[in-house]
Amino acid sequence: MGNVIGIGAAPKRKEDQRFLTGRGNYVSDIKRPGMTSGVFVRSPHGHAVLRGIDKSAALASPGVTAVLTGDDVADDGLGSLPCGWGITDAKGVPMKEPPFPMLAQDKVRFVGDMVAFVIAETPEQANAAAELLKVDYEVLPSVVGVLEAVRPDAPQLFDDVPNNICCDWELGDKAAVETAFKKAAHVAKLSLVNNRLIGNPMEPRAAIAEYEPGTDRFTLWTTSQFPHVVRFLMGALVLNIPQHKLRVVAPDVGGGFGVKQFHYGEEAVITWAAKRVRRPVKWVASRSEGYVSDRHGRDHVTEAELALDETGKFLAFRVNTLANMGGYLSTFGPNIPTNLYGPLLGGVYTTPAIYCNVKVVFTNTVPVDAYRGAGRPEATFVLERIVDVAASEMGIDRVEIRRRNMIPKEAYPYQTPVLVQYDSGDPMGCLDGALVAADVKNFGVRKAASASKGKFRGLGYSTYVEACGLAPSRFAGRLGARGGLYESATVRVHPTGQVTVMIGTHNHGQGHETTFAQIVSDKLGVAFENVDIVFGDTDRVQFGMGTYGSRSLVVGGAALSKATDKVIVKGKKIAAHLLEASEGDIQFEAGKFSVAGTDRIKTFEEIAGAAYVPHNYPLEVLEPGLEEQAYYDPVNFTYPGGCHIAEVEVDPETGTVTLVNYTAVDDVGTVINPMIVEGQLHGGIVQGVGQALFENAVYDEGSGQLLSGSLMDYCMPRADHLPMMKVATHSTLCTHTPMGVKGCGEVGTIGSPAAVINAVVDALSHLGVTHVDMPATPNRIWRLLQNASLPVAAE
Amino acid sequence: MQISFTLNGRPTTVDVEPATLVAELLREQLNLTGTHIGCDTSQCGACVVHLDGLPVKSCTLLAPALDGASLLTIEGLQGAPGSNRMHPMQEAFREHHGLQCGFCTPGMLMTAVALATEKPNLTEADVRHGLEGNICRCTGYQNIVVSVMVGAAAMHAAKGE
Numbered sequence: 001m002g003n004v005i006g007i008g009a010a011p012k013r014k015e016d017q018r019f020l021t022g023r024g025n026y027v028s029d030i031k032r033p034g035m036t037s038g039v040f041v042r043s044p045h046g047h048a049v050l051r052g053i054d055k056s057a058a059l060a061s062p063g064v065t066a067v068l069t070g071d072d073v074a075d076d077g078l079g080s081l082p083c084g085w086g087i088t089d090a091k092g093v094p095m096k097e098p099p100f101p102m103l104a105q106d107k108v109r110f111v112g113d114m115v116a117f118v119i120a121e122t123p124e125q126a127n128a129a130a131e132l133l134k135v136d137y138e139v140l141p142s143v144v145g146v147l148e149a150v151r152p153d154a155p156q157l158f159d160d161v162p163n164n165i166c167c168d169w170e171l172g173d174k175a176a177v178e179t180a181f182k183k184a185a186h187v188a189k190l191s192l193v194n195n196r197l198i199g200n201p202m203e204p205r206a207a208i209a210e211y212e213p214g215t216d217r218f219t220l221w222t223t224s225q226f227p228h229v230v231r232f233l234m235g236a237l238v239l240n241i242p243q244h245k246l247r248v249v250a251p252d253v254g255g256g257f258g259v260k261q262f263h264y265g266e267e268a269v270i271t272w273a274a275k276r277v278r279r280p281v282k283w284v285a286s287r288s289e290g291y292v293s294d295r296h297g298r299d300h301v302t303e304a305e306l307a308l309d310e311t312g313k314f315l316a317f318r319v320n321t322l323a324n325m326g327g328y329l330s331t332f333g334p335n336i337p338t339n340l341y342g343p344l345l346g347g348v349y350t351t352p353a354i355y356c357n358v359k360v361v362f363t364n365t366v367p368v369d370a371y372r373g374a375g376r377p378e379a380t381f382v383l384e385r386i387v388d389v390a391a392s393e394m395g396i397d398r399v400e401i402r403r404r405n406m407i408p409k410e411a412y413p414y415q416t417p418v419l420v421q422y423d424s425g426d427p428m429g430c431l432d433g434a435l436v437a438a439d440v441k442n443f444g445v446r447k448a449a450s451a452s453k454g455k456f457r458g459l460g461y462s463t464y465v466e467a468c469g470l471a472p473s474r475f476a477g478r479l480g481a482r483g484g485l486y487e488s489a490t491v492r493v494h495p496t497g498q499v500t501v502m503i504g505t506h507n508h509g510q511g512h513e514t515t516f517a518q519i520v521s522d523k524l525g526v527a528f529e530n531v532d533i534v535f536g537d538t539d540r541v542q543f544g545m546g547t548y549g550s551r552s553l554v555v556g557g558a559a560l561s562k563a564t565d566k567v568i569v570k571g572k573k574i575a576a577h578l579l580e581a582s583e584g585d586i587q588f589e590a591g592k593f594s595v596a597g598t599d600r601i602k603t604f605e606e607i608a609g610a611a612y613v614p615h616n617y618p619l620e621v622l623e624p625g626l627e628e629q630a631y632y633d634p635v636n637f638t639y640p641g642g643c644h645i646a647e648v649e650v651d652p653e654t655g656t657v658t659l660v661n662y663t664a665v666d667d668v669g670t671v672i673n674p675m676i677v678e679g680q681l682h683g684g685i686v687q688g689v690g691q692a693l694f695e696n697a698v699y700d701e702g703s704g705q706l707l708s709g710s711l712m713d714y715c716m717p718r719a720d721h722l723p724m725m726k727v728a729t730h731s732t733l734c735t736h737t738p739m740g741v742k743g744c745g746e747v748g749t750i751g752s753p754a755a756v757i758n759a760v761v762d763a764l765s766h767l768g769v770t771h772v773d774m775p776a777t778p779n780r781i782w783r784l785l786q787n788a789s790l791p792v793a794a795e
Numbered sequence: 796m797q798i799s800f801t802l803n804g805r806p807t808t809v810d811v812e813p814a815t816l817v818a819e820l821l822r823e824q825l826n827l828t829g830t831h832i833g834c835d836t837s838q839c840g841a842c843v844v845h846l847d848g849l850p851v852k853s854c855t856l857l858a859p860a861l862d863g864a865s866l867l868t869i870e871g872l873q874g875a876p877g878s879n880r881m882h883p884m885q886e887a888f889r890e891h892h893g894l895q896c897g898f899c900t901p902g903m904l905m906t907a908v909a910l911a912t913e914k915p916n917l918t919e920a921d922v923r924h925g926l927e928g929n930i931c932r933c934t935g936y937q938n939i940v941v942s943v944m945v946g947a948a949a950m951h952a953a954k955g956e
Contacts (some may be wrong), residue, residue: 019897020885022829022869031827202833202841202898202932254831254898255932287834294848509896509933587922679892679938686935711838711930719936720923748935 002527004591005518007739010675016514024252027206027221034281035208036065038270040283041116041133042292043108046142046364046704049154050104050115058118061132063125065277068117068269069107076181078240078272081265081328084229084336087167087360087480090615095167095360098158100328100367101240102265102272108137109157109327110364112292113301117269119277123284142364144702146301146322149363157327157362164362165397166325167334171342172355172418177307180353184307194378196299196324196688196697196772197632198291198714199371201508203254205294206268206284206620209274217245220271224250225261225506230481231538233331239272246271250536251506257687258370259294260508261548262331277644283501289711291300296697300337300378303680305385312396313404314646316353319345319382321426323360326367327424333369334360338373338477341469345385346416348427348465348641349405354418364704370548372687373749376466381774384462385753388761389770392611396420398758401465402431413735420467421638424732430665431463433730434643438663443647456650458763459659462755465641468743469554472634485632486541487551489560491520491567492624493747495612497605498530504544505556506536506724510745511676512552516560516742518672523564525591550743553672553713554734561738562630570626571607577618578610638734638742642666644685646755652761655782657693657760662725664751669734670739677744681727684748690717691749692756715775798862804870808856817853818842821868824915829869831903835932840929842866843902843909850909852928869901872908875953884908884946884951893942895933902927903939911947919944 018024028556035274036593055067080099087095104115116133120126143149143157149164156162181187184427208221224230227248234248235241253260266283274281285293301322307315323337342356391401416422434442442458450457470476471485490502493542495647499520507513517531518541534540544556568588575593576583585596594601602610610617611626664681671677698707708714733740753774760776767788772780799808802825820828821844829850832854834840843853845867874880874949884907886892894900909918910925917925921941923936931939 013892015897016894019894019900020881020888020904021872024829024897026828026831028832031826200932202839202896202930203831204833252834252897255896257932286840287836396852511895536828546797608864629883675892679895682894682935682937683895683933684935687932711834712836716932717935718928718930719926719940720920722936724919724940725935725937795880 003527004098004521004525005528006522007518007670007672009518010673011514011518013511014517015507015511024250026203026254027208028284030208030221032210034123034206035280035282036119036277037121037123038117038119038273038281038283039130040114040625041118041130041135041268043104043115043140044112045108045137045142046144047136048108049140050106050108051136051138052436053116057132057134061125061129062528062745063121064129064272065171065279067116067133068103068230068273070101070103072103073103074105081263081268082233082237083329083333084331084482086482087169087334089168090170090710095334096161096162097329100482102268110366111706112366113327114265114710117273119273119281127683128170131731142367142702144363144699144701144704146324146361146363147447148701149361150322150650154471157364161362166360167331168359169338170357172432173353174355176353176666177316177318177355181307184311184315186308186390186394188306188308188386188393188469189387190304190389190771191770192302192382192385193690193773194298194300194302194381195282197297197371198697199259199294199297200716201255201257202258204285204287204290205260205264205266207270208280209271210280210281211275211278213278213635215461217247218271218274219247219249220249221249222267223260225253225254225256225508225548227506227536228504228538228544230263231545234268234271234617238268247539250506253506257372257510258297258374258546258548261546262295262369288710290365292706295330296326296366297368298378299368302382303651304386305384306390308390308394312394312401312404313334314349314351315582317345317351319356321358324365324368325360325362326365326511327362328367330367330369336375336673341379342609343378344376344379344467345383346418348407348463350407352417365699367675372684373746376746377688377753378749380462380750381754384464384758385771387628388758392765392770398461402461405427422443422465422639423636423735425465425639425667426730427463427465427641429728430641430643430667431663432643433728434663437665437726437728438645438661445481447504450649454652456652457761458648458650458761460646460755460758460762462644462751462758464751465639465745467557467637467639467749468550468746469634469638469737470549470551472636483634485545487555487559488629488630488631489556490627491563492569493608495609497526497608499524499526500532500534501560502534502541503556503560504541504546505552506547508547508760510552510680511673515553515672515676516557519557519560520564523561524567550745553741554737555632555634557741558634559630559632561623562632564627566628566630567626569605573622574607574610574617575602578616629684635736638669638737640666640668640742640744640747642730642747642751644751644755646759648756648763650760650781651659652785655778655785657781659689659693659756659775662723664725664727664748665730666747667731667742668744668747669731670740671729672741673733677729678727680744682747684746685725685752686722688749688752689756692774694755694774694775796859798859798860801865803867811858813857813859813870815858817844817856817858819907820858827868827870831898831901833898838930840906841899841946843900843905843929845905845909850906854906869904872904874920882908884911887946887949888942891938891942893934893939899929899931901924906945910943911950915951917944917947
């Protein structure tokens with residue numbers, strides 16, 4: 001018999017064996033009998049009228065099965081790609097929601113917009129035929145930046161969206177903020193850019209679709225973080241396929257980070273095409289194709305103002321942001337820079353008045369949507385940067401100004417002025433822990449050592465909170481969500497006592513097969529190896545909303561916990577019958593049902609056996625079998641947070657910023673598997689470091705060409721960019737999730753950009769530098785130093 | 796054209812189009828899908844295999860180059876013969892949580908084994924520098940670096956026995 005492995009232990013991961021031995025099952029690994037290959041023909045222009053497509057040469061090319069275009073989509077009466085959130089402006093006017101056809105009709109609106117799908121026997125034949133497709137474009141000027149897009153003379157993407165503004169959204173008490181600013185002793189101001197990012201999961205997106213004429217059923221294998229949502233959006237709203245005739249499978253998926261939590265046009269086109277050609281169709285994106293079609297992230301331009309009294313207490317915070325949506329609305333697009341941004345502007349502080357205006361803007365770029373953190377890193381960056389600016393201007397220590405404004409532990413639950421109510425937290429405790437762990441008191445010694453080598457050393461803080469565990473459905477519905485955000489789990493106990501769990505979240509690196517098995521092992525007293533977790537297949541899993549927003553453990557784990565409790569309740573009824581006791585006297589502990597105060601017991605396996613061989617069983621009042629299902633809809637978001645401290649060294653000769661130390665002390669609530677949590681923190685931090693120091697998606701204004709369109713132009717963090725990070729947890733328990741968990745998938749990415757840039761600014765502050773935009777590349781820093789050094793040298 | 800080579804210790808003869816890349820040959824023709832393709836610019840390293848004992852990116856190598864050579868892929872990486880265990884580097888990755896989504900993992904392991912074979916006492920800096928050609932988006936590299944150092948030490952300890 002194996003061991004029970006409970007909550008808080010760190011067993012090695014169940015999923016590792018297959019990945020370590022090359023036996024994972026990713027979409028691109030799958031082959032189906034009679035499979036064809038599909039290639040998308042994409043717009044090479046940022047903005048153009050689509051005057052016509054001549055298919056004839058492509059159709060005549062060897063091996064070609066079909067060439068499909070927007071006209072075929074229109075002929076078949078198919079729907080537009082749906083947006084899952086509908087936001088409104090201050091007057092309640094709904095956002096502008098132009099259609100997003102799965103293959104372009106009339107116009108293309110970004111480089112990479114899909115104009116045709118070519119199917120052939122082999123990928124080589126499909127590529128060769130795609131080259132022969134004649135597309136007649138009337139090229140129009142492109143607009144790629146948000147500041148440019150809202151100018152009156154800017155190119156207009158849609159006839160009925162004036163000034164390219166999708167929605168002029170706001171949150172907070174504008175009048176109260178204005179009043180507070182009038183009373184302020186000091187106002188700190190900051191203009192900043194939150195750089196556009198490309199998620200780059202290591203597995204490129206891919207899909208295979210198959211149609212079975214005998215049953216009129218479709219199967220789609222896709223690299224998705226939420227197969228049930230794809231089934232719903234694509235089946236019900238785009239292709240008109242009944243839900244019971246559509247199976248969506250997301251097998252092993254090689255990283256997501258948000259990029260794979262949208263319903264993409266490629267999925268719909270391939271599924272539709274599979275029925276038209278009556279053969280399975282496979283498409284695998286190249287990395288270059290991913291750059292111009294995977295949804296991008298961030299891309300804000302912001303003006304912020306913080307009002308303070310003479311002691312450095314925050315009186316009010318005002319933020320005006322322009323947020324880039326790209327050429328169309330993606331699945332969660334308009335929700336990210338609004339509902340996941342504005343409500344986080346309170347941070348861990350007691351700021352009594354906050355106002356936020358966000359203009360959500362269309363441009364000729366890839367649609368922008370959620371990328372790890374999604375809205376919350378942007379909010380944290382604005383707030384944590386301006387706190388440093390204010391501290392510097394008022395001559396207050398950066399740690400001290402944070403302490404003066406932090407929400408004390410005893411003030412929780414804490415209602416912010418921007419919708420959210422934090423249930424629990426201890427920001428001061430995280431700060432204190434991080435100060436010690438980062439050895440801040442000896443920073444001066446290290447700074448002097450750097451100076452002796454001609455380097456500038458800086459230290460940066462980020463004390464932050466986020467909202468995750470998406471989401472309470474009713475609350476989300478009020479904010480514009482068009483779906484629910486609960487999760488479901490089924491616990492199937494087999495006659496021999498082993499357990500299979502079917503859960504609606506999706507595991508693509510987070511270790512769910514291990515963490516969820518620990519929860520079941522802990523609660524049912526079943527051996528860890530006797531629990532398997534099934535996910536990612538709409539035919540095997542009842543329902544689910546998938547994995548994003550650090551929700552899997554918080555919402556999915558809660559559903560699992562609830563379903564497990566139901567198994568125990570039923571088990572007690574069976575045990576009461578077998579032990580001839582009253583149900584109220586049955587106790588369940590460590591895998592054994594017993595009559596309280598006696599040595600009469602039944603093991604979990606005996607109860608499972610009795611449930612499936614119900615000879616001696618209360619059949620009149622109880623159904624046979626031992627399988628329970630639960631849906632869980634959270635009552636609030638969860639609010640993980642913490643303190644990150646970055647230490648950098650800047651080489652003034654080259655402008656190179658080196659991250660030399662990194663410390664994070666995070667409050668993620670109950671930790672189920674500390675090994676996995678640490679891994680999530682490491683990875684999350686480095687994605688934030690990537691934003692701060694390396695990554696930048698750059699478009700050419702006018703042509704709309706993506707200039708950072710490969711791994712050679714878009715700098716990803718590599719092993720030798722990084723120091724060994726110190727991560728630790730300082731947990732308070734969430735008061736409303738069943739296990740006290742808060743989620744840990746995004747905290748690293750949310751906390752780290754501000755910490756790193758605050759450190760860079762600190763390193764250069766003696767030169768009069770007050771802000772550095774991301775990414776702090778050698779080029780950018782070197783230029784800043786050239787400009788900064790002149791007045792300093794003249795003094 | 797016909798090429799003959801040793802694949803994971805077994806003599807293999809295949810018919811290939813001369814323009815076939817080794818990564819494609821492995822994945823499409825030989826059904827060895829452990830070797831992954833993560834980019835199209837030879838940057839990501841998910842496709843690293845060993846050609847005559849040296850790490851190469853199989854997405855940039857044409858199949859005819861295999862003729863007469865010996866190729867080791869992730870499917871051929873294994874522990875001591877008869878031990879029924881994984882390779883010490885694979886075990887170190889499992890032990891130290893050196894993988895999350897698993898997509899970069901085969902290439903990471905192949906690079907790591909080559910690094911450790913090349914240099915007996917790897918420092919942290921050696922490992923970080925040696926992994927420059929392998930991108931991971933999940934782990935922040937920290938646990939990969941730890942795994943490689945532990946795995947390398949275990950490889951050399953096993954050799955010393």
